[in-house]
Amino acid sequence: xxxxxxxxxxxxxxxxxxxxxxxxxxxxSTMGSIILASILTAGYKGELxxxxxxxxxxxxxxxxxxxxxxxxxxxxxxxVLPTGVVCQSxxxxxxxxxxxxxxxxxxFKEVGGDGIQLEKELLEIGKRYGxxxxxxxxxxxxxxxxxxxxTPLTMEGDPGYIGLVSQSGSFVAQxxxxxxxxxxxxxTAFSVGNEVDVDMIDCMxxxxxxxxxxxxxxxxxxxxxxxxxxxxxxRISKIKPIVALYVGGSEAGKKAAFSHTGSLSGxxxxxxxxxxxxxxxxxxxxxxxxxLSWALGALPKPNGNRxxxxxxxxxxxxxxxxxxxxxxxxxxxxxxxxxxKLMPFLPHTASAANPVDLTFTQNxxxxxxxxxxxxxxxxxxxxxxxxILIPENSIRTQMVDAGMTEEQAEKSxxxxxxxxxxxxxxxxxxxGKPIIGFTYRSLQEKLVQGLMKxxxxxxxxxxxxxxxxxxxxxxxxxxxxxxTA
Amino acid sequence: xxxxxxxxxxxxxxxxxxxxxxxxxxxxSTMGSIILASILTAGYKGELxxxxxxxxxxxxxxxxxxxxxxxxxxxxxxxVLPTGVVCQSxxxxxxxxxxxxxxxxxxFKEVGGDGIQLEKELLEIGKRYGxxxxxxxxxxxxxxxxxxxxTPLTMEGDPGYIGLVSQSGSFVAQxxxxxxxxxxxxxTAFSVGNEVDVDMIDCMxxxxxxxxxxxxxxxxxxxxxxxxxxxxxxRISKIKPIVALYVGGSEAGKKAAFSHTGSLSGxxxxxxxxxxxxxxxxxxxxxxxxxLSWALGALPKPNGNRxxxxxxxxxxxxxxxxxxxxxxxxxxxxxxxxxxKLMPFLPHTASAANPVDLTFTQNxxxxxxxxxxxxxxxxxxxxxxxxILIPENSIRTQMVDAGMTEEQAEKSxxxxxxxxxxxxxxxxxxxGKPIIGFTYRSLQEKLVQGLMKxxxxxxxxxxxxxxxxxxxxxxxxxxxxxxTA
Numbered sequence: 001x002x003x004x005x006x007x008x009x010x011x012x013x014x015x016x017x018x019x020x021x022x023x024x025x026x027x028x029s030t031m032g033s034i035i036l037a038s039i040l041t042a043g044y045k046g047e048l049x050x051x052x053x054x055x056x057x058x059x060x061x062x063x064x065x066x067x068x069x070x071x072x073x074x075x076x077x078x079x080v081l082p083t084g085v086v087c088q089s090x091x092x093x094x095x096x097x098x099x100x101x102x103x104x105x106x107x108f109k110e111v112g113g114d115g116i117q118l119e120k121e122l123l124e125i126g127k128r129y130g131x132x133x134x135x136x137x138x139x140x141x142x143x144x145x146x147x148x149x150x151t152p153l154t155m156e157g158d159p160g161y162i163g164l165v166s167q168s169g170s171f172v173a174q175x176x177x178x179x180x181x182x183x184x185x186x187x188t189a190f191s192v193g194n195e196v197d198v199d200m201i202d203c204m205x206x207x208x209x210x211x212x213x214x215x216x217x218x219x220x221x222x223x224x225x226x227x228x229x230x231x232x233x234x235r236i237s238k239i240k241p242i243v244a245l246y247v248g249g250s251e252a253g254k255k256a257a258f259s260h261t262g263s264l265s266g267x268x269x270x271x272x273x274x275x276x277x278x279x280x281x282x283x284x285x286x287x288x289x290x291x292l293s294w295a296l297g298a299l300p301k302p303n304g305n306r307x308x309x310x311x312x313x314x315x316x317x318x319x320x321x322x323x324x325x326x327x328x329x330x331x332x333x334x335x336x337x338x339x340x341k342l343m344p345f346l347p348h349t350a351s352a353a354n355p356v357d358l359t360f361t362q363n364x365x366x367x368x369x370x371x372x373x374x375x376x377x378x379x380x381x382x383x384x385x386x387x388i389l390i391p392e393n394s395i396r397t398q399m400v401d402a403g404m405t406e407e408q409a410e411k412s413x414x415x416x417x418x419x420x421x422x423x424x425x426x427x428x429x430x431x432g433k434p435i436i437g438f439t440y441r442s443l444q445e446k447l448v449q450g451l452m453k454x455x456x457x458x459x460x461x462x463x464x465x466x467x468x469x470x471x472x473x474x475x476x477x478x479x480x481x482x483x484t485a
Numbered sequence: 486x487x488x489x490x491x492x493x494x495x496x497x498x499x500x501x502x503x504x505x506x507x508x509x510x511x512x513x514s515t516m517g518s519i520i521l522a523s524i525l526t527a528g529y530k531g532e533l534x535x536x537x538x539x540x541x542x543x544x545x546x547x548x549x550x551x552x553x554x555x556x557x558x559x560x561x562x563x564x565v566l567p568t569g570v571v572c573q574s575x576x577x578x579x580x581x582x583x584x585x586x587x588x589x590x591x592x593f594k595e596v597g598g599d600g601i602q603l604e605k606e607l608l609e610i611g612k613r614y615g616x617x618x619x620x621x622x623x624x625x626x627x628x629x630x631x632x633x634x635x636t637p638l639t640m641e642g643d644p645g646y647i648g649l650v651s652q653s654g655s656f657v658a659q660x661x662x663x664x665x666x667x668x669x670x671x672x673t674a675f676s677v678g679n680e681v682d683v684d685m686i687d688c689m690x691x692x693x694x695x696x697x698x699x700x701x702x703x704x705x706x707x708x709x710x711x712x713x714x715x716x717x718x719x720r721i722s723k724i725k726p727i728v729a730l731y732v733g734g735s736e737a738g739k740k741a742a743f744s745h746t747g748s749l750s751g752x753x754x755x756x757x758x759x760x761x762x763x764x765x766x767x768x769x770x771x772x773x774x775x776x777l778s779w780a781l782g783a784l785p786k787p788n789g790n791r792x793x794x795x796x797x798x799x800x801x802x803x804x805x806x807x808x809x810x811x812x813x814x815x816x817x818x819x820x821x822x823x824x825x826k827l828m829p830f831l832p833h834t835a836s837a838a839n840p841v842d843l844t845f846t847q848n849x850x851x852x853x854x855x856x857x858x859x860x861x862x863x864x865x866x867x868x869x870x871x872x873i874l875i876p877e878n879s880i881r882t883q884m885v886d887a888g889m890t891e892e893q894a895e896k897s898x899x900x901x902x903x904x905x906x907x908x909x910x911x912x913x914x915x916x917g918k919p920i921i922g923f924t925y926r927s928l929q930e931k932l933v934q935g936l937m938k939x940x941x942x943x944x945x946x947x948x949x950x951x952x953x954x955x956x957x958x959x960x961x962x963x964x965x966x967x968x969t970a
């Protein structure tokens with residue numbers, strides 16, 4: 001285990017203060033040019049040195065004929081070159097004294113044949129010059145805290161707390177938008193590609209001590225150093241939760257993984273057991289990978305697995321209750337004291353069982369503050385799972401019908417969203433109990449966005465919310481057992 | 486089995502040409518007033534007669550003191566009244582000669598105690614006057630083809646092909662927006678509430694012969710007439726697919742269901758087996774209910790379970806392959822002929838295995854027309870599962886950088902979306918093979934919206950897409966077996 005993130009060999013990659021860049025030109029639509037543009041768009045603050053045999057300047061940056069001409073030894077070199085010239089270029093970088101490389105270029109082990117030999121050669125050059133290599137066949141890194149993004153897509157939203165290590169570059173680049181829509185973000189994301197040198201384990205060890213990272217998400221097609229991977233996971237999961245999507249276990253997943261990054265994968269069930277032993281939470285889809293990471297990164301530790309469901313709609317409440325049962329979460333009956341405290345807020349058609357079902361409510365203060373306040377104080381309850389339905393367009397129409405201007409209605413909705421978000425986060429802090437929401441509406445509506453910005457996870461189906469809650473319960477149970485063992 | 490939808494006792498409810506309405510007033514925020522507003526907003530074309538003891542006119546409609554004063558016998562009465570006056574009002578409707586009622590009011594069997602007796606009384610009055618009753622404790626019906634919506638939320642989008650029968654009113658009202666975002670819609674949706682008279686089976690039999698309905702979705706908390714339900718399902722599933730979310734099987738689901746609609750539910754595993762025997766596809770979340778309904782309603786019959794996956798990103802491709810393996814769908818190797826035909830479109834880093842992974846593409850015509858065209862012609866393949874990634878904001882930026890105006894870029898994106906949608910629907914028709922897409926981007930982007938509008942299902946995770954494909958394979962296999970049995 002590293003003592004600090006600065007000790008990691010990756011620190012000067014993710015926090016590189018100067019980068020030599022091969023493969024960009026004044027032709028805008030090549031991958032190299034797109035990635036260079038991406039780095040500029042992200043607002044990278046360090047020095048950028050494009051290397052190009054002919055172009056004098058690229059995107060307003062002074063360009064160099066060869067790496068030997070650079071005025072300094074940059075922290076990092078990035079290569080988006082045709083396969084055939086990668087080795088030779090790395091050799092030149094070695095001669096210049098560069099110690100870190102991200103090789104985006106593909107055409108190595110994953111294509112078989114000559115590619116296998118070429119990848120060996122690449123590693124040998126790296127070893128000879130002491131260069132640590134990420135890749136080849138990768139998209140490198142995204143560190144929003146350093147405005148550094150070596151993927152072709154634009155980073156979106158604020159930096160976050162999910163550290164990702166991915167054997168797929170797509171799942172770094174293409175998740176910026178996905179996470180942004182959930183008001184989540186990466187702390188740092190690594191696309192490790194063929195892992196000729198730097199591998200998943202190195203990245204996990206970095207993220208374990210990265211102060212921005214609250215949860216480590218892994219996309220795995222195949223594990224190279226199986227025993228070391230499991231040992232590392234076991235050490236790290238004592239400190240931070242790890243969630244893994246492993247697709248190399250099924251027959252078709254395995255084949256696809258091989259032609260993707262040339263990695264070999266082991267049988268699914270074996271990994272299932274091994275991962276559980278090491279405290280890794282397994283996800284079975286990408287949606288689940290981030291669903292679970294969200295809750296594991298955001299929520300305070302629950303005392304147990306007892307859930308209160310609050311709803312004003314019977315169907316969503318019953319569906320949430322069903323999901324809890326399926327995942328082994330418990331819905332205790334409410335205590336007499338709690339029921340008594342709830343009474344003033346419940347219409348006669350309501351149910352003061354669990355789920356608490358109001359059947360109808362038009363009082364946001366009662367629904368989003370008074371009632372959850374009562375439920376969170378009940379010592380027999382560990383979680384609050386609450387149904388969020390604010391049909392904003394209907395409310396907007398009602399407000400305008402009642403004489404408000406569109407602008408006033410919008411402002412009023414905004415205020416309500418602020419009130420609810422503030423109320424939730426205060427209640428969660430005061431009670432020390434996790435609050436999770438679910439809705440079938442768009443997550444782009446004001447109220448939901450407000451809650452998500454404050455760190456309350458909102459899922460678009462109770463089944464997803466409950467699966468995430470279960471992961472939180474299990475992780476903390478595992479951690480407690482390890483602590484006392 | 487009915488011979489036509491007109492034979493159903495529900496036809497004059499869903500297609501009522503005149504409605505007496507109890508419970509609306511000039512106080513805008515009561516449930517009754519909201520529902521009347523909803524009917525008006527939907528553009529209902531028939532006669533509407535509000536009944537109110539005092540108000541002379543409500544929302545511009547002439548109001549009547551009592552139902553006896555109406556100038557005609559309306560097809561239907563809707564009641565959103567306090568529990569205590571429902572029976573008396575129904576009796577008056579009976580005397581007037583009204584034969585159909587939707588009772589929205591709650592406070593009957595689901596609250597226990599006196600409510601149970603009150604519900605019996607309601608049924609007796611119905612029987613005495615020959616009134617068919619939907620409810621109580623329901624939201625009634627949404628028939629977008631008749632601009633009729635008795636739920637408090639506004640219908641959104643176009644009429645669709647999903648017939649819903651729901652023991653939760655929320656799942657009618659609150660799904661308008663959900664389905665609209667997917668470019669789906671109800672043919673007709675029934676919220677059956679406590680089912681004192683009209684029950685789920687009556688509604689299923691209606692939908693079985695409803696010409697707008699391609700698939701029947703059920704939300705079930707508990708089945709009342711178990712044997713008849715299963716017999717009906719068995720008959721109907723020969724004609725139309727049925728998908729059911731049944732939440733009453735788990736312990737907590739059962740309890741929640743009881744306090745919601747007072748229905749009793751049977752053990753989960755028993756229903757699992759019984760439903761499978763009757764050709765019902767079971768869903769385990771609301772998301773899945775509509776995911777499966779979408780594919781079952783939209784896709785042509787596949788010849789088998791052999792899938793071609795097309796992607797330009799390795800991770801999404803491998804994840805999709807993994808999902809196929811888990812669901813028992815097969816990914817055959819591509820034939821030499823198909824591989825040869827694909828060659829002109831593949832860069833050297835690409836994989837002509839299955840998944841076909843382009844690794845990088847900037848040619849929408851090749852990706853969305855040429856390559857799928859080749860794959861759909863391969864006789865060893867039954868489905869095309871294609872990854873859809875068009876990062877619209879990046880493309881827009883690139884277009885503007887290249888000198889286009891914002892407006893031109895928008896138009897150009899729109900044209901591309903149109904081209905792709907047209908190409909897909911033509912290919913699907915010509916090949917007679919289903920095409921399904923998956924993406925991690927927002928479904929609100931132009932390209933995806935275009936495809937969905939044409940009836941191509943696009944899922945936000947390959948796991949969801951594959952689960953839906955499996956349901957389609959299984960349903961047609963079941964149907965074929967029944968046909969030859």
